[in-house]
Amino acid sequence: MLDNQIKQALRSIVGDAYFKDDMESLVTHSYDGTPMLQALPDGVIYPRDTSQVSAIMKVLSANRIPLISRGSGTNLCGGTVPVQGGIVMVMHRMNAILEVDMQNLTAVVQPGIITKKFIEHIENLGLFYPPDPSSMAISTIGGNIAECSGGLRGLKYGTTKDYVIGLQVVLASGEIMRTGGKLMKDVAGYDLTKLLIGSEGTLAVITEATLKLIPPPKFKKTMLAMFKDLYGAARTVSTIIENRIIPATLEFMDNPTIRVVDDFAKLGLPLDMAAILLIEQDGDPESVERDIERIREICQAEQADRVSVAATAEEALKLLTARRSAFTALARLRPTTILEDATVPRSKIAEMVMEINRIAEKHQVQICTFGHAGDGNLHPTATTDARNTEEIHRVEAAFEEIFEAAIQLGGTITGEHGVGLVKAPFLEWKVGQTGIAIMQGIKQTFDPLHILNPGKIFAKESRRRVVIDHA
Amino acid sequence: MLDNQIKQALRSIVGDAYFKDDMESLVTHSYDGTPMLQALPDGVIYPRDTSQVSAIMKVLSANRIPLISRGSGTNLCGGTVPVQGGIVMVMHRMNAILEVDMQNLTAVVQPGIITKKFIEHIENLGLFYPPDPSSMAISTIGGNIAECSGGLRGLKYGTTKDYVIGLQVVLASGEIMRTGGKLMKDVAGYDLTKLLIGSEGTLAVITEATLKLIPPPKFKKTMLAMFKDLYGAARTVSTIIENRIIPATLEFMDNPTIRVVDDFAKLGLPLDMAAILLIEQDGDPESVERDIERIREICQAEQADRVSVAATAEEALKLLTARRSAFTALARLRPTTILEDATVPRSKIAEMVMEINRIAEKHQVQICTFGHAGDGNLHPTATTDARNTEEIHRVEAAFEEIFEAAIQLGGTITGEHGVGLVKAPFLEWKVGQTGIAIMQGIKQTFDPLHILNPGKIFAKESRRRVVIDHA
Structure with missing residues (x-):
C-alpha cells in the first residue's frame, strides 16, 4: 500500500489521469504473458517522457518502492509480474519514432512503440529492421530490448542485441544516462549498451533507443x-x-x-x-x-x-x-499453455528433440515442440491445466529435466525469452555460482536499493541439479 | 620489487624457464605499440594453461600485485603498459586452436593465437572470420577481444564483439568462469561475454574463446x-x-x-x-x-x-x-607517430576531416588522416618527434580538440583502439560522470583489489572540456 503523500507526488508528476490505483488497473497489471503467475502492484503509472521517468524514479528510490517497467507484457518468463508489489510503469505513451536517419541508416525510438508498427514504418522507407519476435504485433521495442528478443530471422540476421547501438536510460536514482550513439564502432569504456540489452528491467528503465537499420533483401x-x-x-x-x-x-x-x-x-x-x-x-x-x-x-x-x-x-x-501462430494455436488445446525456450548448439537439435519426447513420455505430459531450429532455439510447449495441481507438478518436473538436458548438450536455459521469475532457479546451472555472484555485483552497482524489478533473474534459492554431471 | 617468496611461488607454478625478471625481459615488456609510454614491470610470466593462470592469480591477489595480461602488445592506447608495475602475463604459449566445429560453424581458441594465423587456418577449411585489425599479422585473438578490435571489414561484417559468443576467463580471485557457449542465442542473465569484450584486461584474464564463423563470400x-x-x-x-x-x-x-x-x-x-x-x-x-x-x-x-x-x-x-601499411608508411616520415581513432556517425565524415585539418593547421602540426570511412572511424595520425617537448604539447592540444570535435559531431573518442592510458582523461566526455561511476562499479565487482591492469580506462582526473557545449 502506498501512502497518500507518495501517490500525490506521483500524480503531480504525470497528472491525475496517468496514475491509477483502482482495483481494475491493479489487476490488469498483475500478470503478463506467462501463465500461473500473478501479483498485485500498488499503482500503475504512465509517463510521457524521460524527465517524468526520472522524477518518478527519484520519488520511488527515496521511498524504496519497487518499479516494474513494462511494454505490452508479452514476455513468457514472468518478467513483468510485480512480485514484490510497487509501481508498474507502462511505457505505451512514449511510443514515438523520433528520427529515421537515412544517411546513417539509424532510427531513434521511444520504448513504447509497437515492434510491428516500427518495422512497417521502416519498410515503407525502404529499410529493414530484422528482429521479429512472434509477439511483434503487440510487443514493444522497449520490451524487446529488455528481453533481448529473437525471432524467426535470428539465424541469419541476429537478434535485438545486434541492432541496438545506443540507449538512453533512467537509473534507479533517477539519473539519466546515455550509452553508445549513431556509431558503428565505439569502444569508449565497457559496453553498457549490450549489458543493458536483455537485463530484463533490473538495471535501468529504457527511455530511448538508437537502432541500426540495414538494406532490405531484394x-x-x-x-x-x-x-x-x-x-x-x-x-x-x-x-x-x-x-x-x-x-x-x-x-x-x-x-x-x-x-x-x-x-x-x-x-x-x-x-x-x-x-x-x-x-x-x-x-x-x-x-x-x-x-x-x-x-x-x-x-x-x-x-x-x-x-x-x-x-x-x-x-x-x-x-x-x-508458424507464428503456433503458440496461439496450441493455446486452444487445453486451458494452460506453458512455452519454454531451451536452446542447444544447432548440431544437437535431433538429440534435444529426442530428449524432450523421452521426458514428456516419462512424466506423462503433452509437450509439442516447435521453434527456431537453425539457432538451436526450441520451444517445447506443454498444454496442460493450471487447476490440476498434480499434473502441473509433472509438467514442472518435465521442464526441469528439459533444462538439464539442454545444459548437458552444451545449451542454455533460455535462448530468447529471458530468465524472469520462471527460470531464476535454474540460472546457476548455466552460469555457475561465480557467474551469479558477478551478475549480482553488477545489479548492486546499478540498483543498490534493489527497487528495479526485484525478484527477477536471481532466485532466493537455486534448484539443485537432478542429474549428475559426468562431463 | 617482488620478494623472493612470491617469485618462488610463481616459478613453482610455471617452471623456472617461464618466469623472468632479468632487466632485458622487464624492458622488453615495459612498452607496447603506443609511443612515449613506458613503465617497468616487476616480472614477466608465460602460463601454459588456464589452471596455471588461475594459480598465478591466486598468488597475485593474495599479495595485491598488479597483473597485466597481454598478447603481442600491438595496441595503440597504452593498454598494456605496466604503469603500476606488477607482473606482465604473456599469453603466447596458450596459442592453440582447440576445435573447429564444422556443424555449428564455431571455433574454440586459446587467446595467444596470432589473428592472421587463425584466419588462414579457418579460410583453408572454407570458412570465414571477418575481424581483421591492421595489426593482424602480429596481434593475438586474445588481444583483439580485450580491445574489441575492428578492421577493414567492420562496415559490413561488424567487429570482434560480433564474433565472440563464449569465453572462459580467470577472475582476479583466481576463479575460473565460463560465459556463453556454442549458442547463437543465449539470454541466461546479463551478457557477460559482451561486457568482457573490450574491457581491456581490467575485468578478467581471457583464457579461451568460442568464436562464430560464417560462410565466406564467393x-x-x-x-x-x-x-x-x-x-x-x-x-x-x-x-x-x-x-x-x-x-x-x-x-x-x-x-x-x-x-x-x-x-x-x-x-x-x-x-x-x-x-x-x-x-x-x-x-x-x-x-x-x-x-x-x-x-x-x-x-x-x-x-x-x-x-x-x-x-x-x-x-x-x-x-x-x-592501405594496411598506412601506419607503417607514415611511421617512416618522422621519429614519432601518434595514431588516433576518433569516430563519428558516417554522415559526418566530411565535417570531421575538415575539423581535423583546421585543428592541425591551428596548432601547426602535421596530421595525416586515413581510416575506415564507412564506419566513420578515422585515424588522424600525427607525425612528430617525441624529443621536441614543445611540439608534442601542440600535438596533444590538437588531439584534445579532435576528440572534442568528434564528441560534438555525435561521435566517440575511440572506435576500435580502446581507452587504455591515452584516452582515459577524455572518457568522461563520451560517457558522462554517471557512465564512469557505473563502469567503476562494474570494475569493483570483478576486481575489488584493483590488481587487473590498474591505471587503465579510468583516469585519476578527467580533462576539462575546452569547448563549450552549445547543444
Whole structure:
C-alpha cells in the first residue's frame, strides 16, 4: 500500500489521469504473458517522457518502492509480474519514432512503440529492421530490448542485441544516462549498451533507443520440407549449415504442432508427418534460387517426404503467419499453455528433440515442440491445466529435466525469452555460482536499493541439479 | 620489487624457464605499440594453461600485485603498459586452436593465437572470420577481444564483439568462469561475454574463446576512386550507404597519406589527389558486379577524377596491403607517430576531416588522416618527434580538440583502439560522470583489489572540456 503523500507526488508528476490505483488497473497489471503467475502492484503509472521517468524514479528510490517497467507484457518468463508489489510503469505513451536517419541508416525510438508498427514504418522507407519476435504485433521495442528478443530471422540476421547501438536510460536514482550513439564502432569504456540489452528491467528503465537499420533483401523464397522421420528433419538443419548456407529462417514444427497449426490456419498440411521445416532464404534473386535449390537437394537426401516452394508471396506469408501462430494455436488445446525456450548448439537439435519426447513420455505430459531450429532455439510447449495441481507438478518436473538436458548438450536455459521469475532457479546451472555472484555485483552497482524489478533473474534459492554431471 | 617468496611461488607454478625478471625481459615488456609510454614491470610470466593462470592469480591477489595480461602488445592506447608495475602475463604459449566445429560453424581458441594465423587456418577449411585489425599479422585473438578490435571489414561484417559468443576467463580471485557457449542465442542473465569484450584486461584474464564463423563470400571486387575534392570523397561515402549498399570495405586516405603510402608501396598512385577511397564488395558475383557498377556511378556523380577496378586478385591484394601499411608508411616520415581513432556517425565524415585539418593547421602540426570511412572511424595520425617537448604539447592540444570535435559531431573518442592510458582523461566526455561511476562499479565487482591492469580506462582526473557545449 502506498501512502497518500507518495501517490500525490506521483500524480503531480504525470497528472491525475496517468496514475491509477483502482482495483481494475491493479489487476490488469498483475500478470503478463506467462501463465500461473500473478501479483498485485500498488499503482500503475504512465509517463510521457524521460524527465517524468526520472522524477518518478527519484520519488520511488527515496521511498524504496519497487518499479516494474513494462511494454505490452508479452514476455513468457514472468518478467513483468510485480512480485514484490510497487509501481508498474507502462511505457505505451512514449511510443514515438523520433528520427529515421537515412544517411546513417539509424532510427531513434521511444520504448513504447509497437515492434510491428516500427518495422512497417521502416519498410515503407525502404529499410529493414530484422528482429521479429512472434509477439511483434503487440510487443514493444522497449520490451524487446529488455528481453533481448529473437525471432524467426535470428539465424541469419541476429537478434535485438545486434541492432541496438545506443540507449538512453533512467537509473534507479533517477539519473539519466546515455550509452553508445549513431556509431558503428565505439569502444569508449565497457559496453553498457549490450549489458543493458536483455537485463530484463533490473538495471535501468529504457527511455530511448538508437537502432541500426540495414538494406532490405531484394528477394525471398519460402519452402516447406516435410519428413516422416523426425531425425531426418533435425539432421537436415545441421546439414544445410554445414553446407555453408545460412537461411533467413529455418523453423521446425513437430507432429502435434503441425496438427494444431493446420487446424487453426487451415493450410491443408499432411497430418502424418513427424516434422516440417519451414525454410526461407532472402538476398539477391540469383543466390536465393541457388540456395533454395541446394536446400531442396539436402532435404531430399535426408529422405524428406515432400518439398514444396511457395509459388507466391501470399502463399509464403500464409506459411510464415501459420508458424507464428503456433503458440496461439496450441493455446486452444487445453486451458494452460506453458512455452519454454531451451536452446542447444544447432548440431544437437535431433538429440534435444529426442530428449524432450523421452521426458514428456516419462512424466506423462503433452509437450509439442516447435521453434527456431537453425539457432538451436526450441520451444517445447506443454498444454496442460493450471487447476490440476498434480499434473502441473509433472509438467514442472518435465521442464526441469528439459533444462538439464539442454545444459548437458552444451545449451542454455533460455535462448530468447529471458530468465524472469520462471527460470531464476535454474540460472546457476548455466552460469555457475561465480557467474551469479558477478551478475549480482553488477545489479548492486546499478540498483543498490534493489527497487528495479526485484525478484527477477536471481532466485532466493537455486534448484539443485537432478542429474549428475559426468562431463 | 617482488620478494623472493612470491617469485618462488610463481616459478613453482610455471617452471623456472617461464618466469623472468632479468632487466632485458622487464624492458622488453615495459612498452607496447603506443609511443612515449613506458613503465617497468616487476616480472614477466608465460602460463601454459588456464589452471596455471588461475594459480598465478591466486598468488597475485593474495599479495595485491598488479597483473597485466597481454598478447603481442600491438595496441595503440597504452593498454598494456605496466604503469603500476606488477607482473606482465604473456599469453603466447596458450596459442592453440582447440576445435573447429564444422556443424555449428564455431571455433574454440586459446587467446595467444596470432589473428592472421587463425584466419588462414579457418579460410583453408572454407570458412570465414571477418575481424581483421591492421595489426593482424602480429596481434593475438586474445588481444583483439580485450580491445574489441575492428578492421577493414567492420562496415559490413561488424567487429570482434560480433564474433565472440563464449569465453572462459580467470577472475582476479583466481576463479575460473565460463560465459556463453556454442549458442547463437543465449539470454541466461546479463551478457557477460559482451561486457568482457573490450574491457581491456581490467575485468578478467581471457583464457579461451568460442568464436562464430560464417560462410565466406564467393567473390569479391576491389576498386579505387580518386578525388581532387576532399569533400566529394567524403560525400561519396554517405551516398553509397544512403543508396542501400554496404560495401565490405570502404577506406579513406587523404593526400599526405596517399603520398607516403605510394612512396612505401610503389603503386604509382596520382599524388595530386585530395583523397582516395578504396572500396571492396564481396558476395555472389551478380550482386557484387551490380554494386560495383552502382558505386562507380555514385563516385562519378560526386566528381571523382578517376575510378578504377582492380583487374586481378593480385592487384586487389596489393591495394589492400598498401592501405594496411598506412601506419607503417607514415611511421617512416618522422621519429614519432601518434595514431588516433576518433569516430563519428558516417554522415559526418566530411565535417570531421575538415575539423581535423583546421585543428592541425591551428596548432601547426602535421596530421595525416586515413581510416575506415564507412564506419566513420578515422585515424588522424600525427607525425612528430617525441624529443621536441614543445611540439608534442601542440600535438596533444590538437588531439584534445579532435576528440572534442568528434564528441560534438555525435561521435566517440575511440572506435576500435580502446581507452587504455591515452584516452582515459577524455572518457568522461563520451560517457558522462554517471557512465564512469557505473563502469567503476562494474570494475569493483570483478576486481575489488584493483590488481587487473590498474591505471587503465579510468583516469585519476578527467580533462576539462575546452569547448563549450552549445547543444
